[in-house]
Amino acid sequence: DTGVSQDPRHKITKRGQNVTFRCDPISEHNRLYWYRQTLGQGPEFLTYFQNEAQLEKSRLLSDRFSAERPKGSFSTLEIQRTEQGDSAMYLCASSLRDRDTDTQYFGPGTRLTVL
Amino acid sequence: AQTVTQSQPEMSVQEAETVTLSCTYDTSESDYYLFWYKQPPSRQMILVIRQEAYKQQNATENRFSVNFQKAAKSFSLKISDSQLGDAAMYFCAYRLLFTGTASKLTFGTGTRLQVTL
Numbered sequence: 001d002t003g004v005s006q007d008p009r010h011k012i013t014k015r016g017q018n019v020t021f022r023c024d025p026i027s028e029h030n031r032l033y034w035y036r037q038t039l040g041q042g043p044e045f046l047t048y049f050q051n052e053a054q055l056e057k058s059r060l061l062s063d064r065f066s067a068e069r070p071k072g073s074f075s076t077l078e079i080q081r082t083e084q085g086d087s088a089m090y091l092c093a094s095s096l097r098d099r100d101t102d103t104q105y106f107g108p109g110t111r112l113t114v115l
Numbered sequence: 116a117q118t119v120t121q122s123q124p125e126m127s128v129q130e131a132e133t134v135t136l137s138c139t140y141d142t143s144e145s146d147y148y149l150f151w152y153k154q155p156p157s158r159q160m161i162l163v164i165r166q167e168a169y170k171q172q173n174a175t176e177n178r179f180s181v182n183f184q185k186a187a188k189s190f191s192l193k194i195s196d197s198q199l200g201d202a203a204m205y206f207c208a209y210r211l212l213f214t215g216t217a218s219k220l221t222f223g224t225g226t227r228l229q230v231t232l
Contacts, residue, residue: 004159033219042206042222043120043160056219091160093220103212104220106152106160 002026004107006092012113013082020078021110025094032075033104035091036060036069043091048095049075082114117142119209121223128197129231135182136192136226138207146212149183149190150220155203163205166190168212194228200229 005024013019025032031050035043046065047057051072061067064082069075079086089111093104118141130132139178140149151163166174166183171176173181178198196199211218 035220040224042208042224043220045221046217048219058219102218103150103162103165105162108159 004092004094004105006090006110009108009111010109010111010113014115015084016057016081018078018080019082019112020076021090021092021112023075023077023092023094023107024091025073026096026105027076029094029096029105030072031095031097031104032069033095034077035076035093037089037091037109038087046077046090052073054093081111082112084103084114087114116212117147117209117221119207119221119223121207121226123226124224125227125229127229127231128194128201130199132197133193133195134197134228135226136194136205136206136207138190138192138223140188140190140207140209142188142209143213148210148212149181150208150210151179151181152206152208152222153201154206154225155200160206164192165189181203190206197230199230199232202226202228 007022033048034046037043049069051080064080067077089109091109092107095102146147147168148164152160154160164176178195180193206225207223208220
């Protein structure tokens with residue numbers, strides 16, 4: 001078990017450009033979550049998937065944000081027309097739906113800097 | 116809406132000593148989970164300890180233990196015999212009890228713990 005992985009680890013882009021991040025969950029986990037963490041704050045929920053279905057989206061997820069999990073395995077988070085306010089750490093987590101706690105395990109994050 | 120408050124932005128402890136990090140939360144629900152996560156500098160967040168609200172017994176994991184006061188909506192983390200590797204940002208988090216649909220984590224703003232020699 002290699003844990004949750006995210007790619008890239010760092011991304012610097014210019015305002016107005018599009019960016020895409022990838023998350024690979026723990027292999028048997030059927031739930032995948034995206035969070036955003038700004039400096040000095042705790043992570044804030046963006047969206048989550050159960051298998052390939054996107055079941056909940058936060059109000060933080062504006063129309064410029066889109067997430068997919070096409071085959072119920074890896075997920076991508078795309079931000080279109082980036083703004084400086086999008087600069088943050090984007091965290092991915094995964095969990096296994098079972099009768100236990102559905103504990104979420106986090107990846108290392110992708111740090112986005114919008115110039 | 117549920118909220119989680121960590122009123123201590125920074126704490127410091129000497130190696131081998133004990134430190135307690137505070138967390139309070141607000142919810143109208145009766146069944147939920149509480150978590151403490153640790154985020155070392157430039158490293159990923161890892162789960163430290165978990166508490167089910169329906170359990171009266173406080174959770175313990177080696178040197179880490181919690182003091183869960185449901186009526187007061189308080190959930191503090193005690194770290195005993197502090198080690199240099201405990202230095203990190205600690206986040207308290209809340210989640211509704213698993214009911215068949217996934218539930219997001221709601222985090223506090225974190226407490227940065229420094230461990231000194």
